[in-house]
Amino acid sequence: MFQNPWAILIGVVAAGLPVAVHFLTRPRPVRMPLSTLRFVHEAVLHRRTRHRLRDALVLTLRTLAVLLVACAVARPFLGQAGLSAVDEQADAVRVVVLDVSQSMGATNHGIESFERARPLAARHLEYRRGMKADLILAGARPVSVFTRASSNFSVLRDELSRAKLQPEKLAVQEALNLASEIIAREEASPVLRREVLIVSDFQRSNWGAADFSVLPSGTRIELESVAPAEPLPNLAILRVAAQGRAEIGRDLRLEVEVGNFSDSPQTVTVEVVLGEATAQLSGLCGANSKTVLTGDLALREAGWQTGEARLLGVSDALAADNVRACVFDVRPAPRLALVTREPATKRPSASYFIERAISPVEGTSGDVAADLSAATGDGLARLDPARLDRDVIGSVDLLIVVQPGRLPEDSINQLASVIRRGRGVLYVASDAADAANLRLIAGATTGMLKFPAEFAPPAAKQPRRNLFLVNVQQDQPPFQIFGDELPALLETLRFSGGLDSRRVEGALAEDILAQFNDQSVFLASATLEAGAFVVLNADLSASNLPMSPLYVPFVGELVQKLLGQGRRAGEIACGEPFALMLPPDAAAAAELSMAGPRAGEPVAGDLSDDGAGVLWKGDSAGGPGVYRVLLKGTPIYAVAATIPAAESDLRSVPAKVFEERLAGGREVRYRSLTRSGSEEHDTAWSWLAVACVICLLGELAALKSFNT
Numbered sequence: 001m002f003q004n005p006w007a008i009l010i011g012v013v014a015a016g017l018p019v020a021v022h023f024l025t026r027p028r029p030v031r032m033p034l035s036t037l038r039f040v041h042e043a044v045l046h047r048r049t050r051h052r053l054r055d056a057l058v059l060t061l062r063t064l065a066v067l068l069v070a071c072a073v074a075r076p077f078l079g080q081a082g083l084s085a086v087d088e089q090a091d092a093v094r095v096v097v098l099d100v101s102q103s104m105g106a107t108n109h110g111i112e113s114f115e116r117a118r119p120l121a122a123r124h125l126e127y128r129r130g131m132k133a134d135l136i137l138a139g140a141r142p143v144s145v146f147t148r149a150s151s152n153f154s155v156l157r158d159e160l161s162r163a164k165l166q167p168e169k170l171a172v173q174e175a176l177n178l179a180s181e182i183i184a185r186e187e188a189s190p191v192l193r194r195e196v197l198i199v200s201d202f203q204r205s206n207w208g209a210a211d212f213s214v215l216p217s218g219t220r221i222e223l224e225s226v227a228p229a230e231p232l233p234n235l236a237i238l239r240v241a242a243q244g245r246a247e248i249g250r251d252l253r254l255e256v257e258v259g260n261f262s263d264s265p266q267t268v269t270v271e272v273v274l275g276e277a278t279a280q281l282s283g284l285c286g287a288n289s290k291t292v293l294t295g296d297l298a299l300r301e302a303g304w305q306t307g308e309a310r311l312l313g314v315s316d317a318l319a320a321d322n323v324r325a326c327v328f329d330v331r332p333a334p335r336l337a338l339v340t341r342e343p344a345t346k347r348p349s350a351s352y353f354i355e356r357a358i359s360p361v362e363g364t365s366g367d368v369a370a371d372l373s374a375a376t377g378d379g380l381a382r383l384d385p386a387r388l389d390r391d392v393i394g395s396v397d398l399l400i401v402v403q404p405g406r407l408p409e410d411s412i413n414q415l416a417s418v419i420r421r422g423r424g425v426l427y428v429a430s431d432a433a434d435a436a437n438l439r440l441i442a443g444a445t446t447g448m449l450k451f452p453a454e455f456a457p458p459a460a461k462q463p464r465r466n467l468f469l470v471n472v473q474q475d476q477p478p479f480q481i482f483g484d485e486l487p488a489l490l491e492t493l494r495f496s497g498g499l500d501s502r503r504v505e506g507a508l509a510e511d512i513l514a515q516f517n518d519q520s521v522f523l524a525s526a527t528l529e530a531g532a533f534v535v536l537n538a539d540l541s542a543s544n545l546p547m548s549p550l551y552v553p554f555v556g557e558l559v560q561k562l563l564g565q566g567r568r569a570g571e572i573a574c575g576e577p578f579a580l581m582l583p584p585d586a587a588a589a590a591e592l593s594m595a596g597p598r599a600g601e602p603v604a605g606d607l608s609d610d611g612a613g614v615l616w617k618g619d620s621a622g623g624p625g626v627y628r629v630l631l632k633g634t635p636i637y638a639v640a641a642t643i644p645a646a647e648s649d650l651r652s653v654p655a656k657v658f659e660e661r662l663a664g665g666r667e668v669r670y671r672s673l674t675r676s677g678s679e680e681h682d683t684a685w686s687w688l689a690v691a692c693v694i695c696l697l698g699e700l701a702a703l704k705s706f707n708t
Contacts, residue, residue, distance in 0.1 A: 004073055004074045004075050005074055006074075007070050007071075007073035007074035008070060008071070008074050010070060011066060011067050011069065011070020011071065011073075011074075012067075012070070014066045014070065015063050015066045015067050015070075017066070018059055018062040018063050018066065019059065019063065022055065022059050051706075053706075054702060054703070054706040057698075057699075057702045058699050058702055058703065061695045061696070061698050061699040061702065062695075062699060064695050065692045065695040065696055065699075068688045068689070068691050068692035068695065069688075069689075069692050071685075071688045072685040072686075072688040072689045072692065073685075074685075075684075075685050076684045076685065076688075091130040091131070091189070091191060091192050091193065092128075092130065092131045092132075092192065092193040092194070092195060093131070093132050093133070093149045093182075093183055093186045093192060093193075093194055093195070094124065094131060094132070094133040094134075094149070094195040094196075094197065095133065095134050095135075095136060095149070095179040095182050095183060095195070095196050095197070096121050096124050096125060096133065096134070096135050096136070096156075096197050096198075096199070097136045097138050097142075097175055097176075097179055097196065097197070097198040097199070097200075098117060098118075098121045098135065098136065098137055098138065098160070098163065098199050098200075099114075099117065099138050099170055099198070099199065099200035099201065100114070100137050100138060100139045100163060100164070100165055100166050101138070101139055101140075101165075101166065101168060101169055101170035101203075101206065101647060102165070102166065102167050102168060102169070102318070102320060102321070102643050102644075102647040103170075103201055103203045103206070103318070103647045103648075103650055104117065104165055104200070104201055104226075105165050105318060105320055106201070106232050106234070106317040106318045106650050107232075107317055107318075107319075108228050108232060108317065112165070113201050113226045113227065114165050116226040117199045117200070117201075117224075117226045118160065118161075118163070120199050120224050120226065121135070121160055121197075121199045122157060122160055124197045125153055125156045125157050125160065126153065127151075127153045131151070132149035132150055132151050132186075133149055133150070133151075133153065133156060134146050134148070134149045134150065134156070134182050135156045135159060135160060136175055136178055136179060136182075137159075137163050138170055138171070138172075138175035138200075139166040139168050139169075139170060139171070139575055140166070140168040140169055140170075140171050140573070140574070140575030140576045140620065141171065141174070141575065141576075141619070141620055142171060142174050142175040142178050144178055144182060145159045146182075147182075147185075148182065148185050148186075149182055149183075149185070149186060166574075166575055167320060167574045167575070167623055167624050167643045168573065168574045168575025168576065168643070168644065168647075169205075169206060169573070169575070169576075169644040169646055169647055170200070170203070170206040170207075172206050172207055172209070172210045173209075173210065173211060173214070176196075176210065176211070176212065176214050176215065177214055179196050179215065180214045180215050180216060183196070183215065183216050183219060184216055193220065194216060194218060194219040194220065195219070195220050195221075195222065196215060196219055196220070196221050196222070197221075197222045197224065198221070198222070198223050198224065199224045199226065200223070200224075200225065200226070201225065201226055201227040201650070201652060202223065202225050202227060202652045202653050202658075203227075203646075203647070203649070203650065203651070203652060203653075204649065204651045204652060204653050205646035205647070205649050206646070207652075207653045207658075207662075208653060210658075210662050211662070211664055212662060212663055212664040212666045212668060213664025213665055213666065214664075215664075215666055217665075217666075219666060219667075220667050220669075221663075221666055221667060221668045221669070222668075222669050222671065223658055223668065223669065223670045223671065224671050224672070225652065225670065225671070225672040226672075227650075227652040227672070231261070231650050231651045231652065232316075232317035232318075232650050233261065233262030233263070233264075233316055233317060234259075234261045234262065234316045234317045234318050234321070234648055234649075234650050235258065235259070235260055235261070235262070235266060235268060235285075235311055235314050235316050235322065236258070236259045236261070236311075236318065236321035236322065236645070236648030237256060237257070237258055237259075237270065237309050237310075237311060237321065237322065237323070237324040238257040238258065238259045238290065238321075238324075238645040238648065239255070239256070239257035239324075239571075239645065240254070240255070240256050240257075240272070240309045240324050240326040240640075241254075241255045241257075242254055242255065242328060243255060243294075243560075244560040244561075244563065245331065245334065245560065245563040246299060246305075246328040246329060246330045246331065247299070247330065247331055247332065247333055247334070248299055248300070248301065248302045248330050248331070248332055248333075249299070249300075249333075250299065250333075251296040251297065251298055251299070252274075252296065252297045252298075252299055252328065252330075253294065253295075253296055254272060254279065254281070254294060254295050254296070254297050255292050255293075255294055256270050256272065256281055256292070256293045256294075256295075256309050257290055257291070257292050257293075258270065258283075258285050258290065258291055258292075258293060258311070259285075259289075259290045259645070259648055259649070260285035260286065260287060260288065260289060260290070260291070261288060261648060261649050261650060261651070262287060262288070262316075263287050263288065264287050265284055265285065265286050265287050266284070266285050267282070267283070267284050267285075268282065268283060268284075268285050268291075268293070268311060268314075269281070269282045269311070269312045269313065270282075270293055270309050270310065270311055270312070271309070271310050271312055272295075272297060272307065272308075272309045272310075272326070273307040273308060273309075273310075274297060274299070274305050274306070274307035274326065274328065275299075275300075275301055275305040275306070275307060275330075276300060276301065277297050277298055277299060277300065277305075278297075279295050279296065279297045280295070280312075281293035281294065281295040299330050301330060302330050302331065302332060303329075303330060303634075303635065304327060304328075304329055304330075304628065304635040304636075304637070304638040305327065305328050305329075305330050306325070306326070306327045306626040306628075306638060306640075307325075307326055307327070308323055308324060308325050308326060309323070309324050309326060310322065310323045310324075311323075317650060318647075318648060318650065320624075320643060321643055321647065321648045323624075324624075324640075324642055324643075325597070325624055325625050325626050325640040325641070325642060326626075326640055327626045327638040327639065327640045329638075331397075334397040334398060334563050335381075335395060335396045335397050335398075336358065336380050336381070336396060336397065336398045336399075336400065336559070337380070337381040337382075337383050337392060337393070337396040337398075337399055337400070338351060338354065338355060338380050338381065338382050338383065338400050338402065339383045339385050339388070339399055339400065339401045339402070339404055340382065340383075340385065340401070340402050340403050340404060341384070341385055341386075341403060341404055341405045342402075342403050344382060348541055348546075349403070349541060350402045350403050350428060350430065350539070350540040350541050351382075351402050351403060353540045353541070353546040353551075354400055354402050354428065354540070354555065355380055356546075357546075357551060357552050357555035357556070358380055358400075358555065358556075358559065359380055380400075381396070385401075385404035385405060385407055385408075385411055386405075386408060386411065388410070388411050388414050390414065393414050393417075393418060396418075396423065397423060397424065397563060398423065398424045398425070398426065398559060398562050398563055399415070399418055399423065399424070399425045399426070400425075400426045400428070401415070401425065401426070401427045401428065401437075402427075402428035402540075403428075403430070403431075404433070404434075404437065405433050406433045406436060406437070407433075407437045407440070412437070412440045412441055412444050413444055415441055415444075416441060416444035416445045416449075419441075419445055419448065419449055419533060420445065420448060421583075422583065424532050424533070424534075424562030424563055425532075425533045425534070425562070426534050426536065426558060426559070426562055427533070427534070427535050427536070428536045428538065428540065429455060429498070429499055429535055429536065429537050429538075430497055430498055430499070430537075430538065430539040430540075430542075431457070431497075431499075431539075432457035432499075434455070434499065435455045435456050435457055435499050438451065438455055438535065439454075449526055449533055450504075450507075450526055451504065451507075451524060451526045451533075451535065452503065452504055452507035452508060452511035452512050452521075452524050452525075452526065453501040453502060453503050453504055453507065453512065453521045453524055454501060454502050454504060455499040455500070455501050455521075455535070455537065456499060456500050456501070456502070457499060457500070458497075458498070458499065458500045459500065463496075464495075464496060464497055464498055464500075464516075464518070464520075465496045466494055466495075466496065467494065467495040467496065467498075467516040467517055467518060468490070468491075468493060468494060468495070468516070468517050469490050469493060469495075469514050469515070469516060469517075469522055470514075470515055470516070470517050471512075471514065471515040472486070472490060472513070472514040472515075473510065473513050473514065474486055476510070476513060477557050477558075477560070477561045478513075478523075478553075478554050478555075478556075478557030478558045478561060479513070479514070479554075479557075480557075481553060481557055482550065482553070489548065489549065489550040490550075492544070492548060493543070493544060493545055493548060493550070494543060494544055495516065495522075495538055495539070495542070495543040495545070496539065496542040496543060497538075497539030497542040497543075498516075498520070498522075498537045498538050498539050499520070499537050500520050501520045501521040501524075501537065503521075511524060511525050511526065512524050513525060520537070521535070521537055522536075522537055522538065523535070523536055523537070524537070525561075532561070532562050534558060534561070534562060536558070570639060570640075571639070571640050571641070571642050572621045572639055572640075572641050572642075573621060573641070573642065573643075573644045574621050574622065574623055574624060574641050574642065574643055574644070575620050575621060576620065576621055577618065577619050577620065577621075578605065578616075578617070578618055578621050578639075579615060579616070579617045579618075580615070580616045580617070580637075580639060581610070581613055581614075581615055581616075582607075582613055582614040582615070582616060582629060582636070582637050583613070583636065583637060586613060586614050586629070586631070586636050586637065587614075587631050587636075588609060588614070589607040589608055589609045589614050591631060591632075592607050592614065592629050592630065592631055592636070593629070593630045594607070594616075594627065594628070594629055594630070595627070595628045595630055596622060596625065596627050597622075597623075597624075597625025597626055597627065598625070601622070602622075603622065603627055604618040604619070604620055604621055604622045604627075605617055605618025605619075605621075606618065607629070616629060616637075621641045622641055623641065624641055624642060624643055625640070625641060626638055626639070626640050626641075627639055627640075627641060655670035655672070658670050
């Protein structure tokens with residue numbers, strides 16, 4: 001097969017030029033007066049034989065050189081013929097799947113993989129009698145040109161020429177399911193040949209779990225790879241996040257995850273721009289690994305701050321993932337409230353220990369607290385659990401509940417309202433009333449709040465004494481900051497009292513952050529879509545935890561964890577469905593508008609009033625950048641649409657994996673233009689060019705040997 005078969009015809013025509021030139025430039029006879037012709041006749045016969053041999057050699061080499069040039073331009077593919085070339089006269093239905101995901105934008109020698117794939121797909125969409133076809137553009141949401149296979153090949157080729165690369169991942173199984181549906185719509189016939197031809201880079205992160213068994217039995221599957229023989233080196237920004245909550249006047253601790261998908265370590269530098277603030281982070285990223293760069297960014301402005309992280313001084317295969325949009329909600333210092341029945345004068349007490357951990361200097365506000373009102377006098381307001389102040393409850397960012405006693409129904413409902421609004425709650429549980437309160441709060445949230453464990457009062461025959469901690473998730477907050485010192489700090493802790501617990505079936509193991517040696521829960525997190533609820537199962541007055549050097553940073557990290565889970569923006573993947581609940585204090589949907597990263601560009605999704613607030617929902621997120629929801633021109637919510645991190649790893653699935661493990665009992669053939677061992681090779685043109693040069697050199701050698 002030839003990629004440019006028209007060059008063969010031109011070559012055949014051009015091959016006649018040396019022959020024509022040879023006959024048109026033959027020397028004509030010249031009359032010469034001579035006394036005798038005997039010796040002249042012998043000399044002429046000798047020269048004529050010599051010249052005929054020379055002319056034959058030169059003419060053959062010149063003609064062969066022209067034909068070799070034509071063949072090289074035609075780009076032959078040598079090897080076993082593909083499925084599309086088998087039995088050209090039979091009726092067939094063919095589905096061509098073209099990968100349009102972001103990884104196809106990788107460049108090799110200045111040419112994108114997608115531009116290499118387009119002509120290959122076009123070759124399979126040429127008209128042939130008895131054949132119907134369809135084209136699937138496969139991204140995050142694969143779409144077909146027709147709902148049924150058609151013989152209108154001109155429309156298919158027009159759609160192929162208009163196809164564009166998309167900044168999204170490839171939904172492999174959805175594309176195969178769609179191809180199966182198109183083939184299944186054709187009438188069953190024993191003579192109808194069914195073909196699925198897929199043109200892709202067969203990226204490992206996308207194709208590693210493909211299942212071809214969904215295609216009808218007897219379907220012939222041909223995979224054409226445009227990936228290079230060796231994986232292209234690539235650097236990428238995979239994630240931009242922050243540790244804790246973004247606050248005005250307080251340095252934000254940034255985390256930027258960088259991936260190095262190459263065989264050599266790289267020193268990377270990332271510049272982060274957020275509003276008017278900038279920071280540069282540098283570090284070494286090992287070969288074929290990921291690293292997290294950290295640094296501080298000083299925030300001077302409040303509100304939704306948008307920006308981007310950019311790799312500096314990088315020239316790699318995929319430029320699109322060298323930049324990643326980010327957005328943070330920079331808020332004032334948080335407001336905290338303590339719900340307890342214990343008086344402030346009672347010392348020691350559980351509420352006193354919590355208050356001192358948050359505001360270590362008595363009578364002053366800590367870094368994480370702010371005045372709620374002139375009546376409170378300090379940064380941590382104390383609220384009576386029997387008579388909760390609705391105004392204060394509605395304005396706080398974090399509630400800490402400790403020794404509240406049995407909560408009345410109105411207080412339960414107010415706490416449930418705080419949870420629904422996305423605010424954080426830290427509940428310090430220690431007695432039977434707390435077990436009942438937790439059940440009532442979970443019930444009042446109508447299923448929004450689900451604990452990983454059920455808490456119950458301890459059995460009278462088995463008192464909880466001299467307990468210590470086990471199964472601590474050391475790599476998760478609040479334990480993460482202690483590093484290698486954590487085991488030594490935990491060895492000194494002893495606990496008495498608290499509640500028994502039983503793990504809920506199906507609960508996530510990572511939601512239980514630490515356990516006692518009797519397997520009851522010490523620290524559990526019930527993370528919600530917005531906000532968080534953490535249960536600390538400990539009687540602080542009956543343990544040595546408050547006297548431990550671990551205590552103050554432990555409580556501080558818990559508070560930051562809860563505040564960081566509150567009203568904050570996140571990321572959505574480009575091209576994928578999304579559903580985001582706006583902050584509870586947002587206005588009605590009719591009063592809001594949306595804006596994208598580029599002026600005048602439509603924003604995906606719609607705003608609608610939901611029972612719990614305003615829902616922003618869409619079938620497909622837009623291109624990379626920050627999207628905002630505005631109230632009278634002021635952003636009240638923002639989210640960053642980003643390229644999926646999996647698209648940055650350009651390694652491909654080996655041919656044998658497709659033909660053996662992923663085939664699903666189907667006939668799968670893998671072809672590549674560059675890889676050894678494939679059915680076709682796009683290297684013959686280079687050898688043809690070499691042969692052409694040899695012919696030209698042979699012509700010069702022939703002329704030299706005949707002294708002409």
